[in-house]
Structures are given as structure tokens and as C-alpha cells.
Amino acid sequence: MVSTSLLPLESPSPAYICPYDQACSYLEEAARELKLDQNILEVLSNPRKVVTVSIPVKRDDGEVQVLAGHRVQHCDILGPYKGGIRYHPAVTLREVSALAMLMTWKCALVGIPYGGAKGGIAIDPKRYSIGELERITRRYTSELLKDIGPSVDIPAPDMGTSAREMAWMMDTYSVNVGHAVPGIVTGKPLSIGGSRGREMATGRGVMIVVREALRDLGNLVIGTRVVIQGFGNVGSAAALLLHEAGAKVIAVSTGSGGVFAEKGLDIPALKAYAAENHRSVVGFPHAEPISNAELLTLPCDVLIPAALENQITEENADQVQAKIVAEAANGPVTLEANRALDARGIIVLPDILANAGGVVVSYLEWVQGLSYVFWDEDRVNRELEYLMVHAYRQVIQQSKARQIPLRVAAYTLGVGRVAQALSDRGLYP
Ligand code: GLU
Secondary structure, eight states, X not given: OOOOTTSOOOOOOTTOOOHHHHHHHHHHHHHHHHTOOHHHHHHHTSOSEEEEEEEXXXXXXXXXXXXXXXXXXXXXXXXXXXXXXXXXXXXXXXXXXXXXXXXXXXXXXXXXXXXXXXXXXXXXXXGSOHHHHHHHHHHHHHHTXXXXXXXXXXXXXXXXXXXXXXXXXXXXXXXXXXXXXXXXXSSOOGGGTOOTTHHXXXXXXHHHHHHHHHHHTTOOSTTOEEEEEOOSHHHHHHHHHHHHTTOEEEEEEETTEEEEOTTOOOHHHHHHHHHHTTTOOTTOTTSEXXXXXXXXXXXXXXXXXXXXXXXXXXXXXXXXOOSEEEOOSSSOBOHHHXXXXXXXXXXXXXXXXXXXXXXXXXXXXXXXXXXXXXXXXXXXXXXXXXXHHHHHXXXXXXXXXXXXXXXXXXXXXXXXXXXXXXXHHOOOO
């Protein structure tokens, strides 16, 4: 067992699955497969820097609330730290640390020169006004000024944040350093150096790997029955692109519940409905209601969990009736559930591959920002397509060559590249 002394222990309910322990288990599994040096494993098991800052925020009614804002920088062996900022009530330091580690392997797997990071604040953004969210984001950014930078650590959107928060971050950073710095964040609005195609990028990446996996099974996207848990940025983009490619998206859910239509949902209409109904799909006409739990076990070809972690566990893994599970969220399938799905021959496209489209186009946005040359959407989508298909093929090849499940294959590729770089660079001093 490796030591992770930088992070405080948590002791919630016995059913609690610690995301950091889970991330370390995946790392250790890859390390065993690679016969990795124990010393390298020890280094990679720990984040390089853990920052928690105090964010005093004046609420609209005058009350002052103090929030904790985290930023965890896991590893910068291959390049600057990179990763999203999450606003969600379930955020903890251990979760943010696990997600930072995942980012390291994800970037290495798809071959972009970044290390992993993640940030988060434990708030439900729906309970804050836009003005309050702006004050929170700006204060959080200013508290992190010394830890972030276009060649140091580049934040991006994650659950609960979007281009709007990135614009506030970019502005706060730029005002403090005295000039506009587009490369400080990715996922920004187009008007300040965002990239075409970034908003749909994670969903597009999901669509690409699902399409490739279907092709390997001898199937086309047309007519494929797809079920999607989560209808936020990623879930809705994947739904729309798969729908446009001819798939039948038969069920979709959000936190408040889901909808099911045997013949397939009209995804553009569902998107418009959710936009008008506080992002909920409940009550959408021409569809039946369905719970999140029922949705995960519907008979279908492709199941896309695009919401929170730990959705497919030992409890429900044996009821999953999909041929392919594509992890659009981070960590939606637990380690044990993944083993159970593997044993049943269900293909699990792991998160660090399936949802890498977002950070790939973040990288393309950063490159455009640094060079002050901006591309059209076709070029962005072509580069994304190339990197995603290439990474997918490598994972399949690694899985076949070593006779290991896809997740272990993806981890061995990501971890192996970082470990190689670490051993080439050596340890300072
Ligand atoms: N939050 C996204 C992820 O988990 C994107 C990160 C980024 O673009 O830096 O991959």
C-alpha cells in the first residue's frame, strides 16, 4: 500500500467509496501490470501540491459566508497542470485529488503535454445568484493567483461551471497581471479567445469512441439504442451528436428524474425543453417518466453515464443490460462493478478515454491562444477526431496485446508514459 500523507482522511458512512482510494487502486493495478518501480509508484500516488483557500463571500442579503476552495495539482512531469473547476455540493478535497490524478493519466493517454489538476468548491450553484457566483469565482481566482498561470496551471469548466465562470477567471487574472491573458483558462467564450467546438468537445469525444467501439462490434451508429444518465454539457452534447448520427436515444435523465421513449427521444426538442425547465427533462411530452435507477438497467446497446461518480456499483452491475458502457462522467463505474461488467463481456470505455474530448479541445484552445491564430470549427473537430481515434486504437491494441480489460489498458498507457518521463527526468535534488 502506498502512502498518501498529504490528504486528510475522511470517515463518512461505511457504504462510502473514497474516490482517492479508488483512483489509487486503479494506479496500483496499472503499476502491477507494468511492473513499475515502487519508488515511482510512491511519487505518482501523491499530489504534488494541495491548495485550500478561504473564500469569504457577501451574499445578496448582506450575510458573509466563508467557503473553502480547493485546487489540487497532481503531477507536472509532462507539462503545465490542467483540469476543471467543479462547483457541486459533494466536492471534497479527496474527490478533487482523485479527479486531479485522473487528469494526469487522461492527458498522457491522449498525448497532450499536460499534467493533471482539479479544483472545486462545495456549493450548489443553483442556490446562488449570478452576482454571488461571480464574487465567489473572482475571489477564488485571486486567492489562487500565485498557483495558476498559462504555463503553470490552466483551469477549465467542470461540473457546475461553464464558459461564464472561465470569463470571470480570465478577467480576474488578467486585471491582476495588467494585460489580457487568454491562455490562463480554457473553455472560455469565443469573444475572449475561446475555441470553436470546445462546448461540444467532451460529448463529441464520447460519440467518437462509442462509434469506434460499435464499429469494432460490426455495428453502425444508425439505429443503435442509447441510454444517457445526465443531460448537462456532456450528456446533452453526446445525445445530440449520436441522435444526429442516426442513433435512437431512448432514455435520458437528470438529477430530478428521467424520461423514456421506446421509439427514441427528439433530442433537439428535449434540449429546448430542459433549457426552459431549469435543466430538468421531467414532464417532457411524448415520453414516459423513468427513475435514474431504472434507467441504468434498461436494455440498450450503449449506456452513457454522464453524471456523477459511483453510479454503477456492485449493487446494480449485474442488472446492466448494455453492450457498451461509455464513461462520459469521471468514475461512474466502481472498480468492483467494472470487474463484474468485464466478466459479463460488457465493453466499458473508461473515463480517461471516453471523456477526454474536453481536455483535448482545451489543449487546442490553449495552443490557439498562445499563438494568437484561431481555427475554424472543422479544423478543431478534425484534430479532435484524430487524437480520440488514435487513443482509442492504442487502448484496444494494448488490451489485446496484454490480455487486460480496457480500463487497465488505458491506465497502463497513461501511467506508463508519465512514469517513463519521471524516470528520464529523475528526481530533484
Ligand atoms: N473538466 C474536464 C475534464 O474533466 C475538462 C478539463 C480541461 O479541459 O482542462 O476532463
